[in-house]
Amino acid sequence: MDYELPSEFDLIVVGTGVIESIVAAAASRIGKRVLHIDSNNYYGGLWASFNLDSINKLVTENELRNELDKKDLLKENETLYSVGNNAFNLKIQSQTWNLPEKLEEQNEVQTETVDAKEDVDVKVDESWTQEKLLKLSRKFNIDLTPKLHFARGDFVELLIASNIARYSEFRSVSRVLTWLNGQLEVVPCSRSDVFSSNKVSVIEKRMLMKLLTSCVDGDEKEFAGYENKTFQSYLKDRKLTGNLIHYVLYAIAMSTDDTMCLEGVKNTKRFLGSLGRYGKTPFLYSMYGSGEITQAFCRLSAVFGGIYALNQPLNGFIFNNEHTFRGVLCGQQRINAEHLVMSLEKVPQSVVDFSAKEYISRAIFITDRSIMESDKEHLTLLLFPSINGKRTCTILELGSLTGTCPKDLYIVHMFTKQYTSPEEDLKHCVEKLFYKQEESGESEIILPNILWSFYYSVPNTFNLGLKCEQLHNVYMCSGPDMDLDYDPAIAQAKEIFTSIYPDFEFLPRAPDPEEIIIEGEDNNNVLNDDNNEVEEHSDNRTEENLQTQRNID
Amino acid sequence: MEDFKFLFKVVLVGNAGVGKTCLVRRFTQGLFPPGQGATIGVDFMIKTVEVENEKVKLQIWDTAGQERFRSITQSYYRSAHALILVYDISCQPTFDCLPDWLREIEEYASSKVLRILVGNKIDREDREIPTVVGEDFAARHNMYFLETSAKEAENVEKLFMKIAEDLMQQARSKDLPRYDSITTNISGRTSSISDSNCCSKLT
Ligand SMILES: Nc1nc2c(ncn2[C@@H]2O[C@H](COP(=O)(O)OP(=O)(O)O)[C@@H](O)[C@H]2O)c(=O)[nH]1
Numbered sequence A: 001m002d003y004e005l006p007s008e009f010d011l012i013v014v015g016t017g018v019i020e021s022i023v024a025a026a027a028s029r030i031g032k033r034v035l036h037i038d039s040n041n042y043y044g045g046l047w048a049s050f051n052l053d054s055i056n057k058l059v060t061e062n063e064l065r066n067e068l069d070k071k072d073l074l075k076e077n078e079t080l081y082s083v084g085n086n087a088f089n090l091k092i093q094s095q096t097w098n099l100p101e102k103l104e105e106q107n108e109v110q111t112e113t114v115d116a117k118e119d120v121d122v123k124v125d126e127s128w129t130q131e132k133l134l135k136l137s138r139k140f141n142i143d144l145t146p147k148l149h150f151a152r153g154d155f156v157e158l159l160i161a162s163n164i165a166r167y168s169e170f171r172s173v174s175r176v177l178t179w180l181n182g183q184l185e186v187v188p189c190s191r192s193d194v195f196s197s198n199k200v201s202v203i204e205k206r207m208l209m210k211l212l213t214s215c216v217d218g219d220e221k222e223f224a225g226y227e228n229k230t231f232q233s234y235l236k237d238r239k240l241t242g243n244l245i246h247y248v249l250y251a252i253a254m255s256t257d258d259t260m261c262l263e264g265v266k267n268t269k270r271f272l273g274s275l276g277r278y279g280k281t282p283f284l285y286s287m288y289g290s291g292e293i294t295q296a297f298c299r300l301s302a303v304f305g306g307i308y309a310l311n312q313p314l315n316g317f318i319f320n321n322e323h324t325f326r327g328v329l330c331g332q333q334r335i336n337a338e339h340l341v342m343s344l345e346k347v348p349q350s351v352v353d354f355s356a357k358e359y360i361s362r363a364i365f366i367t368d369r370s371i372m373e374s375d376k377e378h379l380t381l382l383l384f385p386s387i388n389g390k391r392t393c394t395i396l397e398l399g400s401l402t403g404t405c406p407k408d409l410y411i412v413h414m415f416t417k418q419y420t421s422p423e424e425d426l427k428h429c430v431e432k433l434f435y436k437q438e439e440s441g442e443s444e445i446i447l448p449n450i451l452w453s454f455y456y457s458v459p460n461t462f463n464l465g466l467k468c469e470q471l472h473n474v475y476m477c478s479g480p481d482m483d484l485d486y487d488p489a490i491a492q493a494k495e496i497f498t499s500i501y502p503d504f505e506f507l508p509r510a511p512d513p514e515e516i517i518i519e520g521e522d523n524n525n526v527l528n529d530d531n532n533e534v535e536e537h538s539d540n541r542t543e544e545n546l547q548t549q550r551n552i553d
Numbered sequence B: 001m002e003d004f005k006f007l008f009k010v011v012l013v014g015n016a017g018v019g020k021t022c023l024v025r026r027f028t029q030g031l032f033p034p035g036q037g038a039t040i041g042v043d044f045m046i047k048t049v050e051v052e053n054e055k056v057k058l059q060i061w062d063t064a065g066q067e068r069f070r071s072i073t074q075s076y077y078r079s080a081h082a083l084i085l086v087y088d089i090s091c092q093p094t095f096d097c098l099p100d101w102l103r104e105i106e107e108y109a110s111s112k113v114l115r116i117l118v119g120n121k122i123d124r125e126d127r128e129i130p131t132v133v134g135e136d137f138a139a140r141h142n143m144y145f146l147e148t149s150a151k152e153a154e155n156v157e158k159l160f161m162k163i164a165e166d167l168m169q170q171a172r173s174k175d176l177p178r179y180d181s182i183t184t185n186i187s188g189r190t191s192s193i194s195d196s197n198c199c200s201k202l203t
């Protein structure tokens, strides 16, 4: 099955991250000829999800290729730029097993402890071994860039508006937690949560409801005078009690002590505005991992004629002497296109005259029980507030119902803005959630054990203002950012799409198959002359692209 | 709201050119398209059939051409109830690739998915893979086996009816792949949780 790629396109997209995939889908959707390639043999780049085996083997060094002997494929006045750089990839800090490799060895260890008759301290559940976990490797879908979706956020609205929603399934986040007075507490999110909470007094309930209402409905007058003050000072002036300020400031507004009032209000609105649509919290998580999202856009692109090829030997980008993009060199083949969109990791080293100013510290853990056990499996968002000068930290705990890990295990994702290193930046959270506190002797809480851990840094390239000054018809896509959802990614994809195709709608609704195909014997509208039938049955909402039937090759 | 009792997702895989798209179109539309059969913008096809007096809706997903460079998205396999693996009986390489396809299926599809092996294009004179070889392979891998011709409409109806019947039986004995019902479908029509007003355009 050695097919050759076609050699003329309107747009070549290199890299299958979220932004690249959205642009590819949007371009195919309006009938542009799109080639979407990746040198990786998986979808998603830095936004991908992996099974346990592959994440352990993850290679993050770009192989820099520059095949100068391919010069004969170039025309006069053309230059070849190598693909990729090492400035924008993720850096793995450590990958650690906290488990014996096999069962035999562990039995020995156990006999020893029994003989010693010392502490019957919390032990790793004797049944787990590295071997056993790796046998279940395929049941893991471990996100490099875990995301949640606001139920009324840009992402969900885009999925619905474009009809891409049919490729994905979601699960509601079932609880939002915070760390308050030395322990985990459930944040009351909805009106009914607030009223049923036994942590909040009746007076507090009224205060809280009133405050939330004024954040959502309040006009400018409500916040007059707070333009240069913090959200915390606003909350204090509203005479909220300490606990309430904690819930609103650190959880609902996902803010810190320094967050400005208007930003805090905006965040509060974002949170409250997504309540009550799908579940008990404002958030959804993509089944089988966040890596599915980029694939949903790629599928749409393919359905509209986009050509997909992973695992491609990308040998260079071709430019003319006005620095205008001409095409790519893929293996021995030259492929021409008018425009190039690429992931930041693929940008030629020689063009990279900027670097990331900020990094994200990230960690992933496989654990053997939930951070806060309950009679049912939860999908948890923990917003760890900034305490003792430490940064706020976003923590996500996923159980087997999300399709990202086997039964009886959990995956915990943590991330924060980088200060020193992932280990250092996240240490305070790890200690509180997974290690026994000396002081809290009375509690019988059994903390989860970390079976496997993975620390890594990702450059936060979102605010670099990526503009390719020296090259024409080239657009660069940032890597993962700190946003909980995909809002910045969608905004960037839309911006790129609009600069290439200013006169076209961005991801208009794709028709449903029901609108195209007529089934059942009771009508004889069987589609035998496709063009007419498609036109006839795909009501006004269907765009002209649909009416044309094209061959994929 | 809609008039069917069961909805099953059926996906097709196999090398490019073996006739997957033609099989789908033969079954759903009763035609054999000239040239390459893919229609731009058509994602999956739907046909409702009757099994034991019950309406069964089959949602049949095609690869969207992503198989050509071995770049099928994993999400394509998710939540499939049945999986049709197709090769071309007149083309040995399409048969030789079956183990690769099985590996991919095992990795991403549910272990309970109903798997069917199909040798297509039996109308052709230049057969390279004898029926028994296909049968053998299917038996070894626990698959149902059928030879078809999308062109001559041979066994195509039978293939999909067999799938509908088997899935229905599985559904009755509760042995279907279980796709958790608490998941949220946000597409705005299939699920009661979703908000049907939200299909408005984004401009
Ligand atoms: N002789 C014959 N040709 C077929 C049959 N089914 C498909 N083809 C041809 O095989 C080619 C590929 O078919 P297509 O359905 O596009 O294959 P796909 O890539 O697997 O979707 C087309 O030229 C079809 O006309 C069949 O049953 N008999």
Ligand SMILES: [Mg+2]
Residues within 6 Å of the ligand: B020, B021, B037, B038, B062, B063, B064, B065
């Ligand atoms: Mg096809």
